[in-house]
Amino acid sequence: MFSRKTFFAALCAAFALTTPPIFAAKTAAPDSLDAVIKKVQEQQRSTNTLQADFRQEKELALLSKPEASTGTFVYSKPNNVLWTYDAPKKVQMLITSGKLTTYYP
Numbered sequence: 001m002f003s004r005k006t007f008f009a010a011l012c013a014a015f016a017l018t019t020p021p022i023f024a025a026k027t028a029a030p031d032s033l034d035a036v037i038k039k040v041q042e043q044q045r046s047t048n049t050l051q052a053d054f055r056q057e058k059e060l061a062l063l064s065k066p067e068a069s070t071g072t073f074v075y076s077k078p079n080n081v082l083w084t085y086d087a088p089k090k091v092q093m094l095i096t097s098g099k100l101t102t103y104y105p
Helices: 004-018 033-045
Strands: 049-058 067-076 080-087 091-096 099-103
Antiparallel strands (some): 049 067, 067 080
């Protein structure tokens, strides 16, 4: 249903939107991409769980109008993910132990 690239992009977006700012006002902005990467990696190491509400919009040629989905996303270290879609269709996707299980209530 989702490619690894889509999953990684969603995880990064959720992580970026729910973590506190990496650079406090007391510290200057990093001078290089390597410094930014290092700061992000430090934040990732200290993050054990992550939960966020999401809204996903799809525009496909097969749809007469864009479709919006809403739900929650939960991540737990090291590699457990639960995606719960509430609307327009209820679906739960669980990724654990390297396996994806999808439940349609």
